[in-house]
Amino acid sequence: MNITKLVAKPLTKDAFSEFGDVIEKDGAKHFPINEGAVERFHDLADIQVDSVDGGKAIVSFFQVTTPSFFPYQFNLIERHPKGSQAFIPTDDKPVVLVVGAPTDTPQAENLHAFITNGKQGFNFHTGVWHMPLISEDVGRTFVIIDRSGPGNNCDEVTLENNMLELVLA
């Protein structure tokens, strides 16, 4: 079994642009609304939904029920072929994520790990491979925006003879 080490690097728009959007106020277009009482940080993610057959964007919560710890070993990744998937924490704790470009033959050596700064969410574009959400903190809740509709929207792949070992920097 080959072990590939993945070191989580700070999440930035530039580093993540190949995979999706960083959802954050920093650098966002913003303007006042409600007679100046509220600032709107506008249109922070490209919400992609295949709507040909009635697919639509939905909102859900993900709540962590089992803790995961670092170094964290895994070899299963997934992708959503019919839509993007956005994750926005409801707290200010960092999140560790792993992504890979939307190829049909994902390889361990093409995966990248990032860690948020506690003020960021992220949006995986359609077909981008990713590690399923993990967290050390049971009860953590994320706002999720993804697609509901007909057809398979989740592919899972187990990387054969490869284990990923995810570590913090």
Add this chain to the structure above:
Amino acid sequence: MNITKLVAKPLTKDAFSEFGDVIEKDGAKHFPINEGAVERFHDLADIQVDSVDGGKAIVSFFQVTTPSFFPYQFNLIERHPKGSQAFIPTDDKPVVLVVGAPTDTPQAENLHAFITNGKQGFNFHTGVWHMPLISEDVGRTFVIIDRSGPGNNCDEVTLENNMLELVLA
């Protein structure tokens, strides 16, 4: 000037069903994902977007920049004729909201005030009148899911000779 007093009542799905969705884990359909490490509270709001002309769902943050205090007087309400608008707090503080049914002639006496329990978001359905977002707490941030696209998607009405006075119970 007539003053109409509005008392904020606890937000419940039943009381709010005429106006939109309460976004909460309580009572939601939920199931385990990610090999049991995460619980998904699924499809919590009807995200409505008029997509005929290319409109789509977008994600934004609203951040409170000016505090509002109770009793709070206002007489301007708004509606979004081309889509729903969802508000999800990123903290556990209650939110006070005011809504009115999607008639073309909104009246002060047909408005209703609610207060969340600190674990709820809410989604105004298309055309539902509402008070613009207020909060006592500068810096509070909400996740917003609404529509971007061509055409006017915000109507404002000032209730003539009427002032609303919003109070907590």
